Amino acid sequence: MSATVIDDAPLPQRSFWQSTLRFCKRQPLGTFGLILVIIMAVTGFTAEWIAPYNPTANDFAAMTEPPSFAHLLGTDQFGRDLMSRIIYGARTALIVGLSSAVVGGFSGLVIGVASAYFGGLTDLIIQRVSDIVMAFPLIIMALAVVSIFGPGVHNVILAITIPLIPRCSRVVRSSALTIRSMPYVDAARACGFGHTRIILRHMVPNVVAPFLIMVTSFVGQAILAEASLSYLGLGVQEPVPAWGLMLQGGAEEYASTAPWIAIFPGVAIMLAVLGINLFGDALRDALDPKLRER
């Protein structure tokens, strides 16, 4: 009798703050990552207000100055304030990272679920095309896309998004294949629901967990890819403040005489990617029922 009472009791509902606190307690590294991501996001979105200088303004009276009270992280060869450029660079990284991850992730989600749902020839074609795209490492594929479309922020986003799509769709498809054979999907089909409704209402919500983890890791990958492309001169162009771009040109030329030009953007990239990866790992642990109770 008492067992029946326990089974029928509603699960304890946690508020957002309670859930967050629980996550922080259980995932200290993930919390650290989250803090880094939040700092990066806040920095990027409030750059106009917190950057001490215009990030593209040359100051020939302050060329290659070491860190000082006037310029906390020093200046580059044009006399541009490095701190301001790093702050604005966070925005570029976020725009490219988030846009690529979200667009690539959502496209992959739809394609992956559709591939699993329709199966047959559709699945075969989608998966073979994915195989072709995935045969190339992300950066090589991105290089090829930038070579075709040219440099610039929009093209960099496109270049990074394209190789992310099959990577996401492959993972989502594997989860969706299991869901496809679930009775509630059959029931939905039997009720005469359309493909779009079945995919969006019944299948997609059930693959959100792996999808979110993928998207999180994509943000870090996209930031690194953007930095790599910019470093190679194929990403965003001078004088746009971007971390990868800050590592090429002057950073290399003045590595021995003004090392701060290379060090600080490098640290910014490292912290951003570290933060996103730590947070992503923690999110995976938090969302995976098998890992959740460990």
Place this chain on the structure above:
Amino acid sequence: MRAWFLATALVTGLLTNAQAQTPKQGGTLDYMIAADGGPSLDGHKETTYAVLHATAPFYSNLIRVNPENPSSTTDFICDLCTEMPTPTNGGLTYTFKIRKGVKFHDGSPLTAHDIAVSWNRIVFPPAGVSSAREASYPMVDSIEAPDDTTVVFKLKFPTLSFMPALADPWSYIYSAKVLEKDQHFYERNIMGSGPFKFAGQEIGQAMHGVRNPDYYHSGQPHLDGFNAIFAPKQQTRVDAMRADRAALEFRGMSPTARDQLVKELGDQVTVQESDWNCGNVFTPNHKRKPFDDVRVRRALFMAVDQWKGAEALRKIAIVRTVGGIVYPGSPFAATKDELSTFPGYATDMEKSRAEARRLLKEAGAEGLTVEMLNRNVDQPYIIVGTWLVDEFRKIGVTVTQNIVPTGPWLDKMRTGDFALAMEANCQMVVNPIADSGRYLPHDIYKENFAYHDDPVQVDIYNKMVRETDPAKARVLMRAYEKQILDIGAHQLPTLWFYRVVPMRSYVKGWKIGNSHYLNQNLANIWLDR
């Protein structure tokens, strides 16, 4: 005994010195080209060192600047001719006698006919053929080869600018037989008669040459071969020199790169420096709105503080001097007072920029946002471009850069697919009147990408090129310059370059000139190791 010892020491010293100066045969020179390859291999068509530095060793010229004195404006010597001619017929006829026994690399004989055909292709290009320097020869009436060893240039009017223009290192002598079959053969292939034979290329990466055993200058070339490596990033070139993966890069490096190499390599590196008949040019495309409006072009020019920019950028880039359309230091060049009346050369920048904003407002181009085409070469294109972007910001114009490799950069300019462009005006032997021909409208000078029309400018140029009195020619030059920089605001020459060439000390026999186009056939270079 003491006297004998001193005498022996003196003789030994002299001998050692003489031996040090005697070129050694053999070895392969690895050098770099500060670009990522050119659009084609045709020297008649192209204007970038990316092509010349890779292809000049394969070709011969009719005459050339003395490689021992490459900055000279008058010291020309024969390459394929046997003797420098004395003009006849009141300075209207130049008759060149041509060497016998010269062979192209395919074994076919090179005669006066090949020279005449090549020069006619440059001066009077046939339909469908692009000659970059066609406009440099308005004085030439005809070029003929009456026999296998004679080439005759007939001029329309006598001019002192003819011989310097004839020493153009781009004027490769091609095979008439090959051209007869295909006028575009040399855009994709190499077949010359120069000191080195083509030994292969990896497009955009490297060019290879091997010694031509049949070369007609006795004892040359000294090298067994060369590898030219394309490396657009300066730091890559510095690292390659530091690791001795390459001995030098002929175009030039920044003062900071020079200092770094000297500091690290000590006496293993030698530095040659020179003023440079080369500078960047900021070009608005007159066919694109709103740059069809002279007020907008003037406004952009007026935003630029060249004097302050020169002082700063000379520390980090291969630029040094503020100048107009003429090589600074030439008697034909404008003085600072003359320049400062033009937009882009103001000394009171507050006033100049206020006027620029007024002009933009008047033209309805306030808050203009536009893209500037630039070349993927850091020294100094990207640096100067980045500086200009910030100068334009000061009048409320937002400029982004589209930085692309050399090939697409030239292609976009040649097809007019740009709004603003950062290009260059690099010339050879200092020849102010001929050099300034590059500012003539596109219809006349095909490699001018402003795409403007200006009959007044053309009229002044035609008078200037015929003027034999230097003082009167200078007056005309000022009027011509005013038309380009001020009245028409067609193009803005930005800072003139300064050439710094650090090289591994074992590279001998090469002398720097005030043009990176000159003295590049490598025939006189030898390796002391």
